[in-house]
Amino acid sequence: MTDAVDEDLLRAWxxxxPDGDADKEDRGRVLVLAGSREMPGAAILAATAALRAGAGKLVIATPQSVATVVAAAVPESRVIALPEGSEGAPTLAGLPALQAIAPSLGAVLIGPGMIGPQSTILFVQAVLPLFRHAVVLLDALAxxxxxxxxxxxxxxxxTPHAGEMAHLTGAEKEDLQEEPQSCACRRAAAWNAVVALKGATTCIARADGRCWIHRTHAPGLATSGxxxxxxxxxAGLAARGCPPEQAAVWGVALHARAGEALAQRQGTLGYLARELPAQVPALLQALRPRP
Structure with missing residues (x-):
């Protein structure tokens, strides 16, 4: 079954x-495990977006060489400084600190801005069992x-784009761009995961074959960060309690609409990734079900 992601679908889902008397604990805690000495901004962008999506509490785990910079940029967060190896990737020495907070997490994002392919793969394999009760989003190198x-x-x-999916599967990028839906569905079934294959047409697939298609024309979104x-x-939506497929569908839709809003005010190209998260709260408000 395939559904088009539009305003009617979002309002119906x-x-x-949170209840009127709910506190930040009721909106969930998200861990953003991201960044490196080369790309500390990736952790900052992802963490800010998670809060703008409505997560109640935020923890950032990032290599110790940039932890102070990240903490200053996102004062709303708790920051865990992770030991890092020579490549700049976190080492397994950071596992105890992550294990201590794992039971309280609703969602975990791993990957943005991380470097060191082999070290990162080993680290991701080691931390996944810690977060078995949370929704885990793997992005970028993770x-x-x-x-x-x-x-x-x-x-x-x-959340791969076509180039990343080609790297992960050995398929040709051009073939994936021509048949994104079938690829997303196959990989979702093979990996037992929700897969959002990103592009102008983004396909979100669940392991059981359910699929959602989102189409947008927002070329300005093809920008760093x-x-x-x-x-x-x-990740922020998942922390709030969304099942993985809903978090992915809504996340893709909000991201695209944020780009469209900036394009209308500032022009088709040239807006910055760091300007996108601030658009999200108003979009969330506008897409609430009508009374």
Missing amino acids: PLPE MDAVQAMTRFSQPVIL SGDVLAGII
């Missing part, structure tokens, strides 16, 4: 809303972990 695994046994979302923002939005 409302997000979890997605390479699928090449060393068979199927996930916990809720996982992956935009994918980090999308991943953060999805």
Whole structure:
């Protein structure tokens, strides 16, 4: 079954809303495990987007060389400084700190801005069991972990664009762009995960074959850091209690609409990824079910 993602679908599939007397704990805690000494901004973008999507509490785990910079940029967060190896990737020495907070997490985002392919794969494989009760979103370099695994046994979302999917599967990028739906469905079934294959036409697929198609014309979204923002939005929605497929569908829709809003005010090209998260709260308000 395939559905087009439009305003009617979103209004008919409302997000979890906290009660009037709810506090930040009721909106969930999200961990953003991201960044490196080369790309600390990826952690900042993703973390900010998670809060803008409505997550109640935020923890950022990032390599110790940039932890102070990240903490200053996102004062709303708790920041865990992770030991890092020579490549700049977190080492397994950081596992105890992550294990201590794992039971309280509703969602975990791993990957934006991380470097060191082999070290990162080993690290992701080691931390996944810690977060078996949370929704885990693997993005960017963290997605390479699928090449060393068979199927996930916990809720996982992956967010590759066509180039990344080609790298993960060995398929040709052009073939994936021509048949994004069939590819997303096949990989979702093979990995037992929700897969959002990103592009002008984004296909979100569930392991059982259910699929959602989102189409947009927002060329300005093809800019540095935009994918980090999308991943953060999805993780923030998952922390609020959305099932993985709903978090992915809504995240893709909100990200696209944020780009469209900026394009209308500032022009088709040239807006920045860091400007996208601030658009999200108003979009969430506008898409609430009508009374």
